[in-house]
Amino acid sequence: MNLLIVTANDRPSSQATSPKMYEAFMEELKNNDNVNVTVYDVYQEDTPYLGQDIFNAYMKLEAHEPLTESEERLFNAQKKARDLFEAADTVAFVFPLWNLTIPAKLQTFVDYVFAAGYTFKYDTEGNMIQLMNDKKVILLNARGGVYSTPEMQPMEMAVNYMRTSFGGVMGMEIIDEVIIEGHNQDPVNGEAIVAEGLEKVRAVAKNLK
Template identity: 60%
Template sequence: MNILVVKANNRPASEAVSSKMYETFMENVEGVNVSTYDVFAEDMPYFGQDLFNAFGKVQSGAEMTDVEQRILAAKQKAMDALAAADVVVFAFPLWNLTIPAKLQTFFDYVFQSGFTFKYNENGQLEGLMKDKKAIILSARGGIYSTPEAAPMEMAATYVKNAVSFFGMEIVNEVIIEGHNAMPNQAETIIAEGLAKVAEVAKRFSAVKA
């Protein structure tokens, strides 16, 4: 089994709960091939006209600029990492109601017709990654699971929608929330959430306790 962990927080685990979730998963998964795609460590120019210019120059054979070469290489690297995985773990925070921009760039790179999805003969969208499974690990300091706040949560919601769009099956989801809103309960909230992360990692380990 090949597990890809997409890490989307560059804050230290001592300060960021989703970073600690990443570390906890890595510490508890055993006996399988695990690789990390750290969106903050990768060279990932933002998705935009540079990429479309690069596509045109590939077709024409024209010389590409440095950023055009970089974005093509970065896009291919993200696609190759996703293609090689059987299970994809996304470890990320909610920042300002959504995902970090670097994680958005990862999704921008892999959202490609013929790779993650296609249009079938009836013109309907169909995911092309039905053989892959996804695990969602996310942290948010506020409480967004209430009916009133849920419409504002666009981090876990976006990631789940995106991977479902690709056809991937979401097999586990661990959300740690409320540790900033309820500081007197933060230690317990975080500990219980990390215990769930450890359980998920062990479930996907080839080495059983």
């Protein structure tokens, strides 16, 4: 299996939980000979925001016209993300909840691949056709508060967004999901909450094949 890991937190693991999840996932994958791993760190990669430059670039390429520096930068960034995404059988996203949603850098990666004509298209009758629904997705998320209760669920726009984007619109199967939550809200039990979650992360990595 070709596994692409998209990690989205540049804080050290001594200060944040989703980096701990990433480290635990990677450590366990060393023992899994069934998986070829590629890592895309949104904070290490050049990820300019998607905008008009990409549309200009595609029009110029079609017309065999030279690109500006900013157009070429954005085109190359999107192409790299898409090439890695296409090559993967499974994509694992490791990310925090920040201000009720995903980090902007991760949003940019999603913007690179969430596109009509790429991951989905419309037929002549306006029906959406999913183009990469054979891919699998893993979601590994950390959030310091508790958002799984009925009154808090509507405020959670990180995991819900990723589920809707990749599982809903793109039709990919979400094969595993680990959410570590409440460790900041409950500092007395915080370490135990994180430790239990990391064991679940290791189990996901161990079971991949």
